[in-house]
Amino acid sequence: MDKKGYYKLLNVSENASEKEIKNSFRKLSLKYHPDKQVNKSDAEKKEAEEQFKKINQAYQVLSDPEKKKNYDTYGDEDLQGGGFNSDYFGGFGGNPFGGGFADMFNDVFGGYNNRGRSRAQRPVENGADVRMKVPLTFSEVFNGCTKKLKFVKNVRCSTCHGNGGTGEKLCPQCNGSGRVYQHRNHGGMVITVEETCPHCKGKGKTYEHKCPSCENGFKKQDHIVEINFPAGMPNGYAVEKPFEAHESSDARGKNGTFYAFCDYSFDTDTYNINGLDVIQKVYLPYYELLLGTEYILELPNNTKKKINIPSCIQNGKMLRLYREGIQGQGSSRGDYYLQVFYEMPTKLTENEKKNLENIKVQKVINNEV
Secondary structure: OOOOHHHHHOOOOOOOOHHHHHHHHHHHHHHHOHHHOOOOOHHHHHHHHHHHHHHHHHHHHHOOHHHHHHHHHHHHHHHOOOOOOHHHHOOOOOOOOOOOHHHHHHHHHOOEOOOOOEOOOOOOOOOOOEEEEEEEOHHHHHHOEEEEEEEEEEEEOOOOOOOOEEEEEEOOOOOOOOEEEEEEEEOOEEEEEEEEOOOOOOOOEEEEEEOOOOEOOEEEEEEEEEEEEOOOOOOOOEEEEOOOOOOOOOOOOOOOOEEEEEEEOOOOOOEEEEOOEEEEEEEEEHHHHHHOEEEEEEOOOOOEEEEEEOOOOOOOOEEEEOOOOOEOOOOOEOOEEEEEEEEOOOOOOHHHHHHHHHHHHHHHHOOOO
């Protein structure tokens, strides 16, 4: 690389100030950072990763007065063998970034001060969500229904105010920040991921004496949530009740969300729901399909319909009942279909055999077979 190569990589002139170099690097780092390439192709991700390494190496040199001086004099030959050095992250102690480049990197990606505390206020963690499967019958799905669902809710302790104890002290693991770091290899680069401290659960504090009234800042309490399932709700879909789940240990936090998932408890092969339409399969003796019959259909809204099934109807034929399906919003309503299949006997009586033989002979005489 020529003597201007690193300056070109950072889009700055050779006489650029330290601030100009820093600002340009910040902008380019955000553009090429691996976390910003989520929707890109593999080739684009690889290209961005290589560019990210190059601009990091350029900044490592141009942000260091001694290295910059050598580079301006000799080019990058004086730096050969150094390459891209992950040590420029400042080591991985309590604070993964320290001084120089690290201070700037923290500015770009939301870093931390020298005491390990976030410069921004520690984020408030909301209460945990609750997810529950609710079995529904065909009639309940067809008509819609209301269910009262019971679960054991975490309620913030009034004695310790959700702290879980008394005798407050700074968490030794995160040094009060409520956050810790995991170091991972990403495409040959070591990156740092910020996570909630498992020791203090993100509070930044621990307590010498456990609260006698609760467990980890919460009391258990039975709670009932009323859920309205609309008619025709698809299997696996959920009704959400915001702020009805577990409380947060932090008074500033919001309660979690309660999710009630629709779980069909009926035979979905017999009753097939498609939007507002319903297809019901029925199996009738083969002679009824040959001769025709009347079928009484009991709908799930407690009404009965008499259906005339014509003779010689084909196996699997669907008969439509207009606007007898699921009631939607407003005046919209689906159709109800009856799909008929013949049910073959497992054994024939002698009389049935004779009758079928006679039919067969008659067909031969009439050249119908």
